[in-house]
Amino acid sequence: MPRRVGWTVRAARIACAIALLLASAGAQRLELGTPREIVPGLLLYHLTDPALLDPPAPISIWLLRLDPARVRLRAALANDEIMGTETVAGIAERRSALAAINAGLFTPNGDPVGVLTIDHRLVSDARRARGAVGIIESSTGPQLIFARLRASVWLTIGTASTSIQIDGVDTTRAIGRLMLFTPAYHTDTDTAPGGLEWTLAGNPLRVEGQSRTQGKTPIPPDGFVLSFGGKTPPAALRGLRRGARVTLDTIYEPVEGRSDVWARADHIVSGAGLLLLNGRMIDDWSIEGVDLPFSGNRHPRTMIGTAADGAIWLVTVDGRQPRLSAGMALAELRALAQRLDLVDALNLDGGGSTTMWVDGAVVNSPSDVTGPRKVSDALLVCRGRG
Numbered sequence: 001m002p003r004r005v006g007w008t009v010r011a012a013r014i015a016c017a018i019a020l021l022l023a024s025a026g027a028q029r030l031e032l033g034t035p036r037e038i039v040p041g042l043l044l045y046h047l048t049d050p051a052l053l054d055p056p057a058p059i060s061i062w063l064l065r066l067d068p069a070r071v072r073l074r075a076a077l078a079n080d081e082i083m084g085t086e087t088v089a090g091i092a093e094r095r096s097a098l099a100a101i102n103a104g105l106f107t108p109n110g111d112p113v114g115v116l117t118i119d120h121r122l123v124s125d126a127r128r129a130r131g132a133v134g135i136i137e138s139s140t141g142p143q144l145i146f147a148r149l150r151a152s153v154w155l156t157i158g159t160a161s162t163s164i165q166i167d168g169v170d171t172t173r174a175i176g177r178l179m180l181f182t183p184a185y186h187t188d189t190d191t192a193p194g195g196l197e198w199t200l201a202g203n204p205l206r207v208e209g210q211s212r213t214q215g216k217t218p219i220p221p222d223g224f225v226l227s228f229g230g231k232t233p234p235a236a237l238r239g240l241r242r243g244a245r246v247t248l249d250t251i252y253e254p255v256e257g258r259s260d261v262w263a264r265a266d267h268i269v270s271g272a273g274l275l276l277l278n279g280r281m282i283d284d285w286s287i288e289g290v291d292l293p294f295s296g297n298r299h300p301r302t303m304i305g306t307a308a309d310g311a312i313w314l315v316t317v318d319g320r321q322p323r324l325s326a327g328m329a330l331a332e333l334r335a336l337a338q339r340l341d342l343v344d345a346l347n348l349d350g351g352g353s354t355t356m357w358v359d360g361a362v363v364n365s366p367s368d369v370t371g372p373r374k375v376s377d378a379l380l381v382c383r384g385r386g
Helices: 003-023 088-094 259-263 292-296 330-339
Strands: 036-039 042-047 061-066 071-077 099-102 116-118 121-124 126-136 143-157 178-181 196-201 206-212 224-228 246-254 267-270 274-277 301-307 312-317 342-347 356-358 377-383
Touching (some): 071 116, 071 126, 088 356, 088 377, 126 259, 126 342, 143 178, 143 259, 143 267, 143 274, 274 330, 292 330, 301 330, 330 342
Antiparallel strands (some): 036 042, 061 312, 071 377, 099 356, 126 267, 143 246, 178 224, 196 206, 196 224, 274 342, 301 312, 301 342
């Protein structure tokens, strides 16, 4: 990775550490107890102190502390594609991970909600800015960035002076809308007959062949498919003919910070509720569309954050099980993050999705009576580069 990204992240961490000390000087630090070492650089803790809640109640919290110099962190899709869902354990075992947690929000069919980037390729766009974490891989280990983020893809045909915004990436096609399908979606577009679809491949990208109308167009492993929900394309798309050169530009728009840093992220996962940013408490989640029942009531939660010392923390809070664990409201989760000395923290998908898998087993207690819920994507802890 470019050296200046690392310096930007390190400088931010120093500033964050100072801000955190000033903002939470009176906060009592957590007594974590003796951890279980999974491998060097990966420690597992378990907290059950009812006083972590106000008012106190039964609680079960599982925490992983990652040394970024010794382990790697990456995002992965269920079944290695957008369509469908899979348990966190299934995703982790296929990828030979050391540990894993559930990650972004999703619809019942597995369609991610919010920005999702896998291996530097955007596979889910978002018009609404939501809390997100980006993972920048480097020779010194993963570096994390946080912000409230939206993302989009723009299409330019030939030498046109204007670009066309794609209406959706790797999601169900809608009437009158232009969609982009990447190899992460499926082997084909899984669309019904009646629309128009163009295959894009090569370097530079060009339109291959004529538009197809029968649906289920194969997606080339090194290309894309554009899909329009209708039989007559708008004037802006009439240049999509065999051999036409096209350009696809991914635009990241953070509410906080610089967009160029996000363009360098290898993986990006969205949540719902940015809790801390550069040591500053976030308490207005309306920009993310988070309502009071979601933020104010106690639920199972999953969180990712970074500490002033550079450590990465992955946290699951069990809930909806009165005798075992009540769960947490977002303000309680933020207070937990502060007591862990986190400077950045993000609430990921929670509820029945909250799952932590470590060394071959689910260690927390997922709230669904049927057991761990199938999810669309996960964050995996893997062995370091050596």
